[in-house]
Amino acid sequence: MxxxxxxxxxxxxxxxxxxxxxxxxxxxxxxxxxxxxxxxxxxxxxxxxxxxxxxxxxxxxxxxxxxxxxxxGDFPEREEQEIQPVIWVIGGLAAQMLLLHITGFAIATALLFAATARAFGKGPLWMTIPIGIVLSFIVWVIFAKGLQLSLPAGPLERLI
The missing domain is CATH 1.10.287 (Helix Hairpins)
Known part of the structure; x- marks a missing residue:
């Protein structure tokens, strides 16, 4: 049996x-x-x-x-896909691409940073956008001034 x-x-x-x-x-x-x-x-x-x-x-x-x-059939069962975080990340990428040459590297990349943080459920936008601007500006200074690479400059980058 x-x-x-x-x-x-x-x-x-x-x-x-x-x-x-x-x-x-x-x-x-x-x-x-x-x-x-x-x-x-x-x-x-x-x-x-x-x-x-x-x-x-x-x-x-x-x-x-x-x-x-x-x-x-050895793959484990997949969890249900949440679409809202994906939309936040894609929206952040679109905003960065559209605004890169208008607002400059720091501000455009800060919007991508904030949208990605929102997608992962971290911090409100009013806090993540300024943090993103500071981090992106530091990256811009390192690449544009330290390594002499050309990154799009906006009003914030033109101050230096």
Whole structure:
């Protein structure tokens, strides 16, 4: 007399993981195609094209592994996705891209910082925006003045 436990029932293939495996395999194929059709390079056997082929090979192995695990149904159950934090982060990225050349690096990046903090449930906007401005301004000074790299300057950066 055998009794089957509820956990021993047959698990179905994880369709989301199969889609992820397919996307990884397509990415590997694109890298191989792009590297194979690129002009130039060197005549040596190990040259600049060796690294993209290595990355593509690793991605292809990862795609096979992911597909195998998806067919076995070994991925854990996923939690329900909350859309509001994703919208905050995407909104912060959009604000930064749209305002970068208008307000400068410090203010635009501060808005991204504040939106991301809000997405993670940390602090109110009235507090995270000034913190983001200070941190972003410090980063701008290090990169623009210390390393002599060109970052978009706005009214705040023009004070220096």
């Amino acid at each position: 055998t009794q089957e436990s509820p956990s021993s029932e047959e698990r179905r293939p994880d369709r989301a993981a199969l889609v992820i495996a397919a996307v990884i395999a397509i990415l590997a194929a694109v890298i191989v195609y792009s590297t194979a059709t690129a002009h130039g390079g060197s005549a040596t056997r190990i040259g600049p094209s060796a690294f993209p082929y290595t990355i593509a090979g690793c991605l292809f192995v990862l795609a096979i592994w992911t597909a195998f695990e998806a067919m076995r």
